[in-house]
Amino acid sequence: MKAFEFYMPAHMYCGKDCILENKEVFRSFGKKALIVTGRQSAKVNGAQADIVTALESVGKEWVLFDEIEENPSVETVVRAAEIGKAENVDFVIGIGGGSPMDAAKAIACLVANPEKDSSILFGEPAPHLPVIAVPTTAGTGSETTQFSIVTLHEKRTKSSIAQKIFADASFLDAKYMEKLSSSTTNNTAIDALTHLIEAYLSAKANFFSDKIVEIGLDIFQECMEALQERKYSFEIREKLMMASTIAGIAIAQAGTSLPHAMGYFLTYEKNIPHGRANGILTQAYMELFSDKTKVNKILKHLKMESLEELGEYLKKALDEREEFTMEDVRYYTEEVMKNKAKLASYPYALEAKDLEEVYKKSLLMP
Numbered sequence: 001m002k003a004f005e006f007y008m009p010a011h012m013y014c015g016k017d018c019i020l021e022n023k024e025v026f027r028s029f030g031k032k033a034l035i036v037t038g039r040q041s042a043k044v045n046g047a048q049a050d051i052v053t054a055l056e057s058v059g060k061e062w063v064l065f066d067e068i069e070e071n072p073s074v075e076t077v078v079r080a081a082e083i084g085k086a087e088n089v090d091f092v093i094g095i096g097g098g099s100p101m102d103a104a105k106a107i108a109c110l111v112a113n114p115e116k117d118s119s120i121l122f123g124e125p126a127p128h129l130p131v132i133a134v135p136t137t138a139g140t141g142s143e144t145t146q147f148s149i150v151t152l153h154e155k156r157t158k159s160s161i162a163q164k165i166f167a168d169a170s171f172l173d174a175k176y177m178e179k180l181s182s183s184t185t186n187n188t189a190i191d192a193l194t195h196l197i198e199a200y201l202s203a204k205a206n207f208f209s210d211k212i213v214e215i216g217l218d219i220f221q222e223c224m225e226a227l228q229e230r231k232y233s234f235e236i237r238e239k240l241m242m243a244s245t246i247a248g249i250a251i252a253q254a255g256t257s258l259p260h261a262m263g264y265f266l267t268y269e270k271n272i273p274h275g276r277a278n279g280i281l282t283q284a285y286m287e288l289f290s291d292k293t294k295v296n297k298i299l300k301h302l303k304m305e306s307l308e309e310l311g312e313y314l315k316k317a318l319d320e321r322e323e324f325t326m327e328d329v330r331y332y333t334e335e336v337m338k339n340k341a342k343l344a345s346y347p348y349a350l351e352a353k354d355l356e357e358v359y360k361k362s363l364l365m366p
């Protein structure tokens with residue numbers, strides 16, 4: 001067996017009403033929370049109200065920043081941190097999909113280092129305030145990963161910050177997902193699937209991460225029909241949340257790989273939701289991957305016969321596709337080739353023509 005390290009410090013509370021049932025947990029945090037979320041969803045799905053109830057029940061103050069956009073920019077994170085500093089908050093709560101949870105981690109670092117500018121996010125390890133995560137989609141896994149992805153407009157893409165920040169507590173309640181649209185449900189679910197696949201095929205995969213992925217794939221498989229039909233029972237919502245969190249545990253060890261590195265450009269340049277961007281690239285990525293034993297194991301867990309069948313499934317589960325040109329393909333390929341850190345998660349030698357082929361198959365062929 002290959003030697004490996006496994007670190008998973010996340011403290012998770014799972015199940016219906018887990019925030020209200022565990023209000024006492026909030027007592028161990030600071031005096032004043034910065035609640036970080038988007039404009040709408042946390043109000044509509046009830047997560048914000050539950051957090052406020054729990055905080056107030058144990059005498060904690062709070063202030064709200066509800067302007068996190070999808071794929072949050074460094075500028076937005078800095079703006080939220082300025083409010084956090086002015087209000088003397090001493091812990092941060094991210095509610096939402098990956099965007100608010102990832103933003104909460106970056107904000108927690110900036111508030112804890114008030115003299116430093118945003119370059120600290122990409123610098124040496126630095127302290128951060130405690131973070132609580134409340135996922136309201138089942139895709140990103142941010143509640144169990146150390147990752148925080150932000151948009152860098154000057155580089156025209158998204159990037160992981162260098163600081164590794166795990167949430168100190170996360171609350172996983174599928175009731176917050178009940179009003180999610182079918183497109184968000186499916187796009188985020190496919191994000192979770194791609195986390196499982198990429199972690200499994202990563203150069204950093206290890207014995208534990210592989211076993212965890214296999215469990216995640218089995219759970220995801222039980223949701224596949226519901227995703228295709230766009231009919232989600234509460235039980236399916238809960239399974240999707242578990243699959244997504246398990247996928248988070250896997251990528252926290254093994255990282256993501258090519259579809260994520262390549263998909264960031266589709267999101268930045270064409271506004272394609274993150275999960276869909278990865279899903280579009282997945283079949284061609286798996287075709288390129290040399291170790292067919294592992295590829296076939298993934299298919300077996302998903303109860304699929306071939307990569308073509310998986311590709312067809314992904315097409316049906318994802319929404320309409322956008323138009324791309326050969327010029328787009330060349331630009332994306334050139335940019336991804338610069339992302340040496342991400343390419344290192346691919347266990348074999350890679351040339352620009354390999355990436356170009358994956359893009360061409362995924363974006364230009366009908």
Ligand SMILES: [Fe+2]
Nearest residue numbers: 140191260274
């Ligand atoms: Fe992702």
